[in-house]
Amino acid sequence: MSAVATSDADLVERLIAGATGTTPRAERGRAWLAANGLPTERDEAWRYTPVRDITAALATAVAAGTEATGVTRDLVDELAGDLGGPRLVLINGALAPELSDLTDRGAGLAGLWVGGGDELRARGSGGPYTGTAEPADGFQALNWVAGVDAAVVLIEAGNAIDAPIHVVHLATPGQMVALSHPRTVIKVGAGGRAQVVESFVGIDATADGRAITNSSTRIVVDDDAELTYQRVLNEPDTTLHIGRVGVVQRTRSQLHATAVATGGAVVRTAVHVNLTGERARADLGGLYLPTGHQRHDNVITVDHSASYCESNQNFTGIVGDHGRGSFSGHVIVRPGTVGTDANQSNPNLVLASTAQADTRPWLEIFADDVKCAHGATVGRLDEEAAFYLRSRGIPAAQARAMLVAAFASTALDRLSPDTLRERVASVVEVRTADTTANLETPS
């Protein structure tokens, strides 16, 4: 870790000045920040995140308010969609019960508890955070210290919940550079099964206002449990989002996780999956699509700390205009484990000569009984395929749009229910239509 710059220390001091959290976790976050501060671009894991832009914006940031003023159900429906199941809505990190649809949604929700962290703590269960883990980085520490509430999804052991559980984080910066720290905790008990969708959206900022979202999602998938987790990041193009998803998987658990980033000025998605139980399986995938001047950074780590586990990473990047998309995949296989199977794949499509794609598919392996492979490619649209389509009478622009859609489909097909997939697919279509229209027609 790099030493804390004085200016950074002052910044951190200011950012946590108003935080009153006294939980052990908040204390650990405080201690960690005091010792290490915020990351810099010199930290390997932050190499492709424009940390300087973020800290510059933080310099004038204020804590976002938590009132749901002016936010209606219709607005939430419009921004994040209604998937038909229970829906938790949080405004700038605080639960908005009047906008949420909790356990009254449909039948078959026995064994599910959905609500706010404060609410859970009030019920005497000790709160959603347990364990003694240290923060992974300065931003997560900041989230622990300054976060106000949490969205909590608990599935009791042995229960299968069919309806998609939707957690919507809405940022409303108003006139300010507003910093919020949304948190989500998802726990699937032994043998349980569930599907959770986490949407990050925001209200278009006014001229001066923009949101900085510093999110932290914690997921525990217990023995034999199965979780489908989908993360949709479609915030306004002014938003800066630093996100971290920490997952612990126990014996024979299964995780199917998908992250799709389309919005934001800067979106960092750091996913850390720790396979702690034997025969756990993690299937991670996603799509990131920076156009305009967007920066999308994905830092995906799978830690094989138990034997016979399997992991897949399959992230697709499409970069257009002046956008920059990055993928840092990291597979760690711990000493003493056997029977590991790990794969990484990161195809990138570059749509403009001014766009940039970075990929770092890393393997760090300390055991010999492994099968690990990774592949990464960076290239532009296949001219031959475009020519073939054009020779069949399809106009150039449409042919290109079809090829881009096909490239994105590997990731989009992971999404469910259909309403979510269609929703995201249409966003992708609109975003890439802008960039493919700019492509020169081949001579």
Place this chain on the structure above:
Amino acid sequence: MSEVIDELVEREYAFGFHSDIETEYVPKGLSEEVVRLISAKKEEPEWLLEWRLAAFRHFMTMTEPTWGNVHHAPIDYQDMYYWAAPKPKGPAPKSLDEVDPEIRATFDKLGISLAEQERLSGVAVDAIIDSVSVATTFKAKLAEVGVIFCSFSEAVREHPELVRAHLGTVVPPRDNFFAALNSAVFSDGSFCYIPAGVACPMELSTYFRINAKESGQFERTLIVAEEGSTVSYLEGCTAPMRDENQLHAAVVELIAKDDASIKYSTVQNWYPGDAEGKGGIYNFVTKRGRAGARAKISWTQVETGSAITWKYPSVILQGDDSVGEFYSVAVSTNLQQADTGTKMIHIGRNTSSTIVSKGISAGRAQNTYRGQVKVLRSAVGARNHTRCDSLLIGSECGAHTFPYVEVKNDSAAVEHEASTSKISEDQLFYCRQRGLTEEDATSMIVNGFCREVFDELPMEYAVEAQALMRLSLEGAVG
């Protein structure tokens, strides 16, 4: 099987002997005085002294890099000798016959008898014991076509204008910690100049040899290939057994001007330390080439030695249509640590690069591939293909792959693929049921694994490399 492993573990370093050549030292430690003393001993011109001093002053402001995936006790740069040269017994030798018989015997033990090579193999050897070149062969033959192949100090004396024009243009003295150190205290090395349009009539070769106790070796190699010329250069190393760790921080600069081609092959077999990780060479090397238009630079390396290898032969593809290649086999056993790979920087249009890296880890060794492919906005039509595979032998070793791919151009096509696995049980079983012993089968599979790289080596090196590989991994399979 286990006895074979034991045998491997107990195997003595075959080249671990120490010949008694009287050594002349400069006092331990690093200071401006030492830099001046080295320069004075070598009777260098003022500009080179200034160059060294600038590098030294910058070095003093730098800190040792920590990003490498290697772990070692801190190196005390003040506790080593920066100069050791075989003491001349009378005037400099005029032919091989005049070379110190002790030195000759050393080479004989290594199996690279100069005389033998001069007569039979047609390879010109610029042999280096510690820091001063002691013999150069085939000079006359090379001179006929205008090729200059000599020790670095000789080049400074005889061709100062060539050295001055090119020294530090690819690896600037401030490039990194170890390059700055080398620039300040480099003792000697090889210089090679191929005039325009000349295809070097023979393969050039240098044998490096660390000999004096506790003497860091700071070689500097500069190869300049003028327009349209071609050269193939071989570098190989063995070092005697030692208890203290020895530092080796070399710099190699390649300059391939338009239409030129440089092929640089290395077989590195420094002393790797014993089974407990005691001793062994710390090898921190900066190697880089710059390719002009339609030029080609090809690095091939077989790394079996050193306790620590930290080495990233790179190519700056500056000219349009230039080509960069990197073929590497890195073998680490016992407690060896290798962090090696390449950098391909695409600047010119239609530049292309190929990376093939094969890492083999056995025992408790850690083997890391670290590579970067960078395609700049100007590199329209750039191509790269990277293939890096790792083979793990034994459950306590590690194989790591850290590639960086950064593309700023939509017309680039960059592919990276990698795999990590142990030797397939199926392949072993198949070979064994054909009557091969496990050891032969393993050797065969490993050689097959490395074939792509060995094929790039010049003939005589390919043979040596295969033997070395077999020796390094003998029986390490279970």
